[in-house]
Amino acid sequence: MRRQRSAARSSALHAALLFFGLHAAPLPAQDVVSHEAELESGRSHYIANCARCHGVNGGGGEGPPLARSTLPRAPDDAALVRIMRTGISGSAMGSTWWLSRESLEQIALFVRSLAPASADEAETLRGDPSRGRTVFEAEGCDRCHTVRGFGTGRGPDLTTVGSRRGASYLREAIVDPPAALPRGLTAMPSDFVDYLVVRAVDRDGRAVRGVRLNEDTYTIQIKDARGVIRTFYKPDLQSLDREFDRSLMQSYADRLSEEDLDDLIAYLATLTGSELRGIS
Ligand code: HEC
Ligand code: HEC
CATH class of the missing domain: 2.30.30.100 (SH3 type barrels.)
Structure with missing residues (x-):
């Protein structure tokens, strides 16, 4: 009898949720409210601690996009919490030691909720990576960059640049190099600007x-x-x-057409190093 009543109540709630445009969440009312509250505080912790590098909507920038269906280095929530706690050594991403475990879990919840089809991913996908590779070779980018051991290392190695950077940052690095002087590629403290x-x-x-x-x-x-x-x-x-207003790398803003630039960014985004893991 009691069970029936509560079932009736929850189906009424269900109908109410549908009525108000909330999608059929099969959770009791209290849990729905607390899930929303957790997500909301996850969002505000994310904005305060992550957005400047990963973008407000997780589209990426100085750091890689997080609005993806799978994060190679954070396959589950435990790994995501661990990565926030430790940071990633040899990169600009430091530890968020000041956040409690609860806050980190809320951020993880929020990161998982980000829509995979962010604007940034759309930008990545706009170009043609194989044409981009031809542009890379024709423009002589390998005079200063190495990819999988080929090229000259006057600038940063680009073998894994697609897993380290978002498309907006890649674009900036090509059209306005001094604006994207990388931080933390070397073993120096993560606020040290490299290639200054x-x-x-x-x-x-x-x-x-x-x-x-x-x-x-x-x-x-x-x-x-x-x-x-x-x-x-x-x-x-x-x-x-x-x-700070200079770079060894010239701007390619006037040399490349919009299409070349899109293709180049699409090519760089494919350089994730994942093809290397199979070998080693
Ligand atoms: C100062 C910039 C910066 C901040 C702030 C920052 N990150 Fe990062 N993050 C990076 C960079 C750069 C990388 C890529 C590191 C590398 O591979 O060299 C990265 C990588 C990651 C990855 C790995 C993605 C993958 O490919 O699997 C995750 C997950 C991540 N960050 C989550 C976060 C979260 C969550 C926060 C906030 C608590 C945060 N980051 C704050 C710069 C930052
Ligand atoms: C004369 C040397 C030189 C050439 C040629 C050059 N670059 Fe660079 N590049 C650099 C240096 C140095 C940096 C480090 C940051 C800076 O100084 O802007 C850099 C940074 C970058 C970055 C950012 C990497 C990161 O992880 O932050 C990307 C992406 C990049 N270059 C792509 C290209 C592409 C694509 C081309 C060809 C169209 C190219 N570069 C040509 C020297 C060069």
Whole structure:
């Protein structure tokens, strides 16, 4: 008798939910409310802690898109919570040690709820990756980048760039390189900007311009255009300028058509390194 009554109540609730446009959630009312509340706090923790790198809707940016049906490195919620807790070493993604386990679980809930068909994925899919590969070769991108060991390593290796970056960031890296100076590709602290162009002038007025490799309180290491690495003792320098508005990489905004650019981004997005895992 009691069971019948509660069944009747829940089917009335069910009808009410349908009536108000909420889809047939087979959960009792209280659970529906708390699920919504958890999702909502997951969303606000996500906006505060993740959105600047993964995009407000999970479309990706400096970090890869999270609005995907499967996350290779976070196949389940436990793995997702673990990744947030530890961060990813050698990348800009640090630990979110200040969040409680409960908050991390709420974020995981929210990340799972993101629609897989985000705008960013649509952008990735717009181009043709095999044409993009031809553009990559024709434009000589391999003069500075390596992909699976081929090319020259003056700039970052791109073998796994598709698993590290979202399409919006890839576009920016190609049309406005200084805006996308990468953080945390090397073993330096994750707020260290890699490939920063610097200009040092020593006591005798000799200037060296190149890419900063390392820097601490007293010393800086610079790799010049010929690939020669020099270390300077900073108190000995007349001046040291960090050129945040420059990159070794020129902008391709005027060289590539919209179509070439879409194809190139689609090609880069396929470089996830997953084909390598099978080999090793
Ligand atoms: C400062 C930027 C930054 C912030 C903030 C950040 N991430 Fe990341 N995240 C990255 C980058 C970059 C990568 C790719 C790392 C790599 O592979 O080198 C990444 C990778 C990931 C991955 C792995 C995806 C896969 O391919 O399986 C997950 C999951 C993830 N982040 C979730 C989060 C969540 C959730 C938050 C918020 C708690 C967060 N990240 C905050 C930059 C960030
Ligand atoms: C003269 C050397 C040079 C050439 C040529 C070059 N790049 Fe770059 N690229 C760099 C450097 C250096 C960086 C590091 C960030 C910066 O300085 O902008 C970089 C960064 C990138 C990034 C961001 C990588 C990351 O993980 O943050 C992408 C993507 C990229 N380049 C793609 C390309 C493509 C595509 C081409 C050809 C159309 C190309 N590059 C040509 C030197 C070059």
